Amino acid sequence: MRAILVAPPAKGARLGDAPTPTLGPGQVRVRTLECGICGTDRDIASGLYGQTPPGRADLVLGHENLGRVLETGSGVVDFAAGDLVVATVRRGCGRCRFCRANRSDFCETGEFTERGIRGRDGYLADEYVEEPEYLVRVPKRLRSVAVLLEPLSVVEKAVEQGQALLARLKAPAGPAPPPPAALIAGTGAIGILAAFRLRLAGFEVTAIDRHGDDTPAGRLLATIGAHHVNAASGLDALGPAKFELIVEASGSASLDFDLLQRLGPNGALVLTGIPSADRPPFLVAGGGLLRDVVLENQALVGSVNANRTYFALGLRHLAQFRRRWGEAVGGVVTERRPLEEFAAVLTAPTTGAMKSVLVVHPE
Numbered sequence: 001m002r003a004i005l006v007a008p009p010a011k012g013a014r015l016g017d018a019p020t021p022t023l024g025p026g027q028v029r030v031r032t033l034e035c036g037i038c039g040t041d042r043d044i045a046s047g048l049y050g051q052t053p054p055g056r057a058d059l060v061l062g063h064e065n066l067g068r069v070l071e072t073g074s075g076v077v078d079f080a081a082g083d084l085v086v087a088t089v090r091r092g093c094g095r096c097r098f099c100r101a102n103r104s105d106f107c108e109t110g111e112f113t114e115r116g117i118r119g120r121d122g123y124l125a126d127e128y129v130e131e132p133e134y135l136v137r138v139p140k141r142l143r144s145v146a147v148l149l150e151p152l153s154v155v156e157k158a159v160e161q162g163q164a165l166l167a168r169l170k171a172p173a174g175p176a177p178p179p180p181a182a183l184i185a186g187t188g189a190i191g192i193l194a195a196f197r198l199r200l201a202g203f204e205v206t207a208i209d210r211h212g213d214d215t216p217a218g219r220l221l222a223t224i225g226a227h228h229v230n231a232a233s234g235l236d237a238l239g240p241a242k243f244e245l246i247v248e249a250s251g252s253a254s255l256d257f258d259l260l261q262r263l264g265p266n267g268a269l270v271l272t273g274i275p276s277a278d279r280p281p282f283l284v285a286g287g288g289l290l291r292d293v294v295l296e297n298q299a300l301v302g303s304v305n306a307n308r309t310y311f312a313l314g315l316r317h318l319a320q321f322r323r324r325w326g327e328a329v330g331g332v333v334t335e336r337r338p339l340e341e342f343a344a345v346l347t348a349p350t351t352g353a354m355k356s357v358l359v360v361h362p363e
């Protein structure tokens with residue numbers, strides 16, 4: 001079958017031939033319809049991240065997926081041919097208490113694998129085979145946006161983490177406070193989906209990037225009533241504003257430290273971008289930053305991956321985004337290209353683009 005193959009730490013990706021996986025009892029064979037491409041895929045194709053399966057020279061890329069069930073192995077009762085499905089990414093270590101409880105996104109041993117990323121083939125191929133427990137059925141009416149479910153699951157977990165930190169305050173009784181203010185750093189798909197999610201949760205949302213308002217991302221933010229600020233020359237563009245919740249989705253380590261200064265009293269900063277570990281070290285005014293964290297009861301948390309629960313939550317919210325803003329969420333997909341054009345999509349995204357999707361099987 002056709003597959004996009006990578007071999008990190010070697011640079012590059014190629015459209016090659018991979019063996020069609022065999023279907024075992026209790027398994028499901030899925031035809032890949034489309035796959036989104038994110039910074040992680042671009043890092044893997046640049047040789048900066050990722051790991052081939054043990055004993056193998058290459059890895060099938062792709063983790064943001066949507067597919068259609070082709071056939072089921074004996075004993076499968078929850079899925080049938082024709083179902084639309086999205087598969088989760090991480091497979092647990094099988095040893096730690098979190099992996100044993102289907103919460104491999106909190107794996108303690110670090111011995112997990114991730115499809116298309118770390119030690120296990122991904123979905124950018126004609127077909128894949130999977131166990132039902134890692135598949136989420138998608139209603140037909142969400143077909144056009146379901147490829148966003150994996151990145152949305154990551155947002156769902158990150159927002160839940162942030163909200164749990166805010167909830168630790170156990171707000172005192174009294175008149176309802178004004179809507180809480182959230183800042184989102186980065187307007188790629190994760191940042192924009194976080195804006196949708198936080199608007200739905202009643203936050204006043206401001207999102208920053210390094211572009212003017214007239215980009216697909218800027219226009220989409222306006223549609224959902226979020227503010228956009230061009231912070232190309234720094235966070236001063238925000239004026240004196242401080243925020244209760246900050247969701248970072250840029251992967252810039254120096255920005256992470258700057259964002260701490262924008263956190264209001266009792267606020268929470270959730271980091272989702274994965275900074276590069278081999279950039280040159282830089283100086284930060286650590287004393288002042290951490291002093292404020294203590295004196296203002298602030299919290300900083302990292303959030304990675306998402307288990308099945310968050311995919312289910314994401315499906316609910318995709319439907320709610322539709323009810324509230326019509327087809328706007330579909331605009332997060334800024335381009336769909338045939339699989340053969342993988343190389344163009346794996347290079348840097350264009351200004352204001354949010355999500356590039358490779359179509360494996362049009363239907």
Ligand code: BGC
Nearest residue numbers: 038040089117154304305306
């Ligand atoms: C994926 C996550 C994964 C993370 C780290 C992200 O791009 O969406 O599922 O855990 O990369 O590998």
